[in-house]
Amino acid sequence: MNGAHRFGSKCDRPKATDIHFKMQAPVEHRWSPYADNGGTCLGVAGENFVVVAADTRLSQGYSIHTRNCSKVTRLTDKCVIASCGMKSDAITLHKHLKARLVMYEHQHRRQASVTAIAQMLSTTLYYKRFFPYYTFNVLCGVDDEGKGAVYHYDAIGSFERVPYTTSGSGSALVMSVLDAQIDKENQTIDTPALDKAGIVELCKDVLSSVGERDIYTGDSGEIFLIDAAGISKTEFDLKLD
């Protein structure tokens, strides 16, 4: 076949005596089932509330697929998940989580707590350890004690409860601002902690700033505020370039 040796069929098998026999490089087949759809999300926990913010751009390479695609899904009355990475995996993951939570509700006659959902998300991600969901999740909500909860995950289910976090294409830019403004790292003078409105304002500002420098972040932003009153959502404009 085209002068090349075929392995496997008896007649074509190279003979040791064949001085012209050469090793052929094996044919490699590449399969790349992952895509990076960009975008940035962040979550900040307060004493009795939590704020989640994300942009709504969905892109791949140098093109924008859509300017209005939410990264955030409501899981219960006091829990949302924001996922960056690959959109199709995020959709599948969110759908799966919602289905599991319906089953939970039917079995236990109440909605799952944020801590329970956090553990379930971890096992769901690790279940696909060797073919992971290409998603980077931030799970936020108000826990059973009424405290704001933020959980950060990697793609295969390692997770941690943190006071604030971010993931996605602009996460490196976001984290430095949150470290300075919320954790007040390396600051010797005490300044008052931000209140609810201040944190919402900060999230809006951070996303606007990231939109200036990260090409995958932009178009518009959405902010979810979860407290005792439930989940409220506000939207704002980002730059379109």
Added chain:
Amino acid sequence: MAAVEEPQDYLDVLQSHRGGFSFENCKRNAYLASQVAIKPPTAMKSGTTICGIQLKDVVILAADTRSTCGPMVADKNCEKLHFIAKNVYCAGAGTAADLQHTTEMMESQMELLRMATGTQPRVCTVVRRLSSMLFKYQGYVGCALVLGGVDVTGPHLFQIYPHGSTDKLPFTSMGSGSLAAMAILEAEYNENLSVEEGKKLVAKAIRAGIFNDLGSGSNVDVCVITKDVGGTILRNFEKPNERKFRAKHAAFPIGTTPIMKQEITKLVSVEEDVVMRD
């Protein structure tokens, strides 16, 4: 460099006198990149939208002003329209350093030519010199150019690719946003447009790139080249991407950063008593 060896026979002597390029560093770099965890330096490339149109007796060029380094915006308001001669300008897409140096080199060449011949440089001269240079470097000088000018023979617009091929066209676009820009130009270009209409058209084409291509962004620069005035750059002709929101951060109080150590070194000793002498 390899150590100097005594020639073994006449073939070695011939080899040592043969001249030409030495590629040993290329082999070394390829080896290092494949075997050792060393990455070769990457150049800053500007994902870009640039375009140009030629009208009855004027050429108009335009460019966006975003310069990127991977997914990061390196410069939000850079200049991609380059001066070559009073009557010749060019818009560049590709590797930032290559563009800057290539256009500066062409600028000095054209000035020397102008002084030597006492005539205004012609657009075709610039195109020929650029394409010869780019071809010589076999595409490794990453310059994709839209070159325009008006000379004794009238207005001209050229497109030059990094490998050295050239096209003479009535309208053209280049860079990562070239498809978006070309969509506008194809739909709306007409050689009978007025200068004002032309400026609006190129700005609209660049805006298409800015909004639909992630490699392009920020503002629109326009350059109008006429027979009488020569080229005029209209810097930030349009600014469609002003920041929409900025929170009022409380400033950090003085002393927020801990001072770990303070040390003042006297570098100069000043003599206070001056003795006046007659």
